[in-house]
Amino acid sequence: MIQVLSGQLLxxxxxxxxxxxxxxxxxxxxxxxxxxxxxxxAQYMLGAFAAWxxxxxxxxxxxxxxxxxxxxxxxxxxxxxxxxxxxxxxLDPLYGLLLTFGLALVLEGLFQNAYGISGNSYPVPxxxxxxxxxxxxxxxxxxxxxxxxxxxxxxxxxxxIEKTRLGAYLRAGTENPALLQAFGVNVPLMFSLTYGYGxxxxxxxxxxxAPIYQVTPLMGSxxxxxxxAVVVIGGMGSIVGSIVTGLGLGLVEGLTKFLxxxxxxxxxxxxxxxxxxxxxxxxxxxxx
Amino acid sequence: MARTNRNLAATAASTxxxxxxxxxxxxxxxxxxxxxxxxxxxAVCAAAPAAAQISDNVVKVGVLTDxxxxxxxxxxxxxxxxAQMAAEDFGGKVLGKPIVIISADxxxxxxxxxxxxxxxxxxxxxxxxxxxxxxxxxxxVMPVAAEKKRITLLSGPGSTPIAGDxxxxxxxxxxxxxxxxxxxxxxxxxxxxxxxxxxxxADYVFGKSLEADTSKVVLASGGKILGGVxxxxxxxxxxxxxxxxxxxxAQIIGLANAGADTIxxxxxxxxxxxxxxxxxxxxxxxxxxxxxxGLATAKGMYLTTAFYWDRDDASRKWSKRFFERQHKMPTxxxxxxxxxxxxxxxxxxxxxxxxxxxxxxxxxxxxxxxFFAKNGRIGADGLHRHDMYLAQVKSPEQSKYPWDYxxxxxxxxxxxxxxxxxxxxxxxxx
Numbered sequence: 001m002i003q004v005l006s007g008q009l010l011x012x013x014x015x016x017x018x019x020x021x022x023x024x025x026x027x028x029x030x031x032x033x034x035x036x037x038x039x040x041x042a043q044y045m046l047g048a049f050a051a052w053x054x055x056x057x058x059x060x061x062x063x064x065x066x067x068x069x070x071x072x073x074x075x076x077x078x079x080x081x082x083x084x085x086x087x088x089x090x091l092d093p094l095y096g097l098l099l100t101f102g103l104a105l106v107l108e109g110l111f112q113n114a115y116g117i118s119g120n121s122y123p124v125p126x127x128x129x130x131x132x133x134x135x136x137x138x139x140x141x142x143x144x145x146x147x148x149x150x151x152x153x154x155x156x157x158x159x160x161i162e163k164t165r166l167g168a169y170l171r172a173g174t175e176n177p178a179l180l181q182a183f184g185v186n187v188p189l190m191f192s193l194t195y196g197y198g199x200x201x202x203x204x205x206x207x208x209x210a211p212i213y214q215v216t217p218l219m220g221s222x223x224x225x226x227x228x229a230v231v232v233i234g235g236m237g238s239i240v241g242s243i244v245t246g247l248g249l250g251l252v253e254g255l256t257k258f259l260x261x262x263x264x265x266x267x268x269x270x271x272x273x274x275x276x277x278x279x280x281x282x283x284x285x286x287x288x
Numbered sequence: 289m290a291r292t293n294r295n296l297a298a299t300a301a302s303t304x305x306x307x308x309x310x311x312x313x314x315x316x317x318x319x320x321x322x323x324x325x326x327x328x329x330x331a332v333c334a335a336a337p338a339a340a341q342i343s344d345n346v347v348k349v350g351v352l353t354d355x356x357x358x359x360x361x362x363x364x365x366x367x368x369x370x371a372q373m374a375a376e377d378f379g380g381k382v383l384g385k386p387i388v389i390i391s392a393d394x395x396x397x398x399x400x401x402x403x404x405x406x407x408x409x410x411x412x413x414x415x416x417x418x419x420x421x422x423x424x425x426x427x428x429v430m431p432v433a434a435e436k437k438r439i440t441l442l443s444g445p446g447s448t449p450i451a452g453d454x455x456x457x458x459x460x461x462x463x464x465x466x467x468x469x470x471x472x473x474x475x476x477x478x479x480x481x482x483x484x485x486x487x488x489x490a491d492y493v494f495g496k497s498l499e500a501d502t503s504k505v506v507l508a509s510g511g512k513i514l515g516g517v518x519x520x521x522x523x524x525x526x527x528x529x530x531x532x533x534x535x536x537x538a539q540i541i542g543l544a545n546a547g548a549d550t551i552x553x554x555x556x557x558x559x560x561x562x563x564x565x566x567x568x569x570x571x572x573x574x575x576x577x578x579x580x581x582g583l584a585t586a587k588g589m590y591l592t593t594a595f596y597w598d599r600d601d602a603s604r605k606w607s608k609r610f611f612e613r614q615h616k617m618p619t620x621x622x623x624x625x626x627x628x629x630x631x632x633x634x635x636x637x638x639x640x641x642x643x644x645x646x647x648x649x650x651x652x653x654x655x656x657x658x659f660f661a662k663n664g665r666i667g668a669d670g671l672h673r674h675d676m677y678l679a680q681v682k683s684p685e686q687s688k689y690p691w692d693y694x695x696x697x698x699x700x701x702x703x704x705x706x707x708x709x710x711x712x713x714x715x716x717x718x
Binding site for chain 2: 004011112117123137213262
């Protein structure tokens with residue numbers, strides 16, 4: 001029993017680190033730009049597809065893809081912010097949500113048209129094949145790598161935003177962009193770069209996911225709802241909130257899959273409902 | 289903040305409405321179809337009674353399938369193309385009246401499917417609905433069709449109750465059912481020494497039916513069921529369930545799921561090293577799944593199929609024509625749609641009418657003999673009993689050309705592949 005339980009908890013942690021990675025990007029974008037980035041799932045899918053295309057068409061392997069795919073997709077995000085999203089800056093956040101949601105539908109539609117629903121297989125990189133027997137479960141080496149990398153990226157992002165001068169600018173921009181600009185900081189550029197970084201994080205998660213899940217056009221639409229729930233529970237825009245909640249919900253979901261599988265689809269949303277009832281701003285959110 | 293959250297919920301709800309069923313109409317014999325019901329046509333009909341037997345002067349078939357969701361590769365647009373090929377190959381006309389194929393997306397939702405079916409029957413003079421992949425949509429549409437005396441020609445769904453206690457007089461269950469899959473793969477695996485089983489089951493009608501049927505065959509062949517877990521549909525991460533399967537110590541992990549779920553569970557079973565000590569039995573694996581998994585991951589797996597494109601000259605010939613249009617080889621569901629419609633048109637021709645009762649009688653009376661089935665027979669319960677094939681997925685080294693995926697191990701004769709008529713169906717004579 002204990003053995004099985006520890007296995008399930010470890011798997012919960014692995015899934016949780018994916019949630020943390022994805023919700024981190026969302027939280028950063030919402031915190032600074034006040035944009036509810038509904039295209040996050042599609043951008044995650046783009047990252048996975050970019051890795052697959054790189055391997056399939058040009059023979060570029062996993063390790064390069066881990067750097068190049070987020071760069072390419074992040075650049076796409078940057079251009080999208082400059083050309084489209086910026087025009088909605090002064091409007092209600094709902095408009096940004098609709099625009100990004102529309103972008104997600106278009107991207108998913110295009111890829112579905114080109115690659116079909118079943119998608120493609122991406123192999124596990126040779127160096128990370130195989131796994132270790134921990135006694136209570138068999139841990140694939142790749143999954144251990146996922147946890148390690150996600151934690152590193154999450155911690156670094158948190159550190160930069162909370163503890164450095166650049167982070168201080170970002171946080172000031174969240175509070176009062178006009179004042180920050182008056183001090184001579186190029187706020188519009190900062191906004192573009194932040195959106196680009198958030199999108200690149202999504203694409204990075206996509207590359208990380210490619211060897212585990214089938215690379216399909218709709219791979220993002222399933223995960224995006226859960227990730228939004230994570231961000232709402234953690235407190236919209238809270239960096240620490242999104243990381244901690246991501247990991248926590250991964251664990252809760254893992255346990256549910258073991259104790260009562262039929263509820264594993266809804267447990268995240270039940271938690272969300274309870275948290276919103278008790279703390280409308282989320283666990284780590286500040287009441288505005 | 290609260291407003292943003294509320295807006296999120298509102299937008300999520302509106303997406304359902306935004307992607308509501310789109311109906312695509314394609315006309316096979318366009319000019320002929322333009323001749324609507326006019327006084328002239330009525331006069332002609334009065335003079336020639338044979339022609340008057342086609343209601344509304346058109347034989348209209350609606351292909352209701354999953355155009356964009358989890359099953360859109362194994363059925364979906366390919367099913368629509370197969371239906372159009374059938375209409376064209378029959379000459380675009382039956383008894384001098386045009387054949388029209390229309391299609392719609394049911395999104396795997398029972399309520400959407402029955403809604404579209406009602407609209408088609410009431411407003412668009414649809415005579416028959418084909419495919420209906422995903423059992424829950426088929427079970428929702430069948431009673432509607434029976435009530436309106438229209439025919440359902442199922443190719444995609446697999447639940448056995450379709451020809452059991454849920455049977456209707458106007459239904460044909462054409463391509464396969466879960467029992468045929470279970471009997472073929474389950475028996476073969478047990479006979480080769482896979483005695484203990486654990487199931488990972490998709491938590492809805494089809495998955496449960498597949499698990500129940502396989503359990504029956506496994507137990508009857510001397511195997512043992514050690515346990516199972518029901519995974520919500522759809523699931524992307526199977527690691528929790530695979531871990532439970534691993535813990536059970538069963539020799540065989542039966543995958544009672546389909547489409548993307550099967551693909552992800554096979555892929556992750558490899559990753560978690562399950563395939564070293566335990567074996568997978570894919571209980572419903574389609575050609576499209578093997579194609580997207582790749583032979584390196586899928587090799588060696590046993591599966592049962594109603595149709596394989598490379599089986600003989602006739603199947604190759606038709607499949608290559610299909611390939612020219614779809615750029616993919618047909619799955620058994622898509623080939624089934626073509627074959628069932630050819631049979632349906634032939635039955636209309638033989639009956640001299642599109643009256644549902646008479647056409648159903650003819651469809652049951654006439655054997656099916658084409659590239660899809662030899663001496664296939666449709667029973668009183670609506671189940672089409674025909675030979676099935678046990679196949680094994682080739683390894684990358686064994687595969688000589690594109691789409692060379694299966695080795696046919698044995699032909700399972702119809703009597704062994706399908707169960708005897710279920711007395712739970714009121715149409716079966718006791």
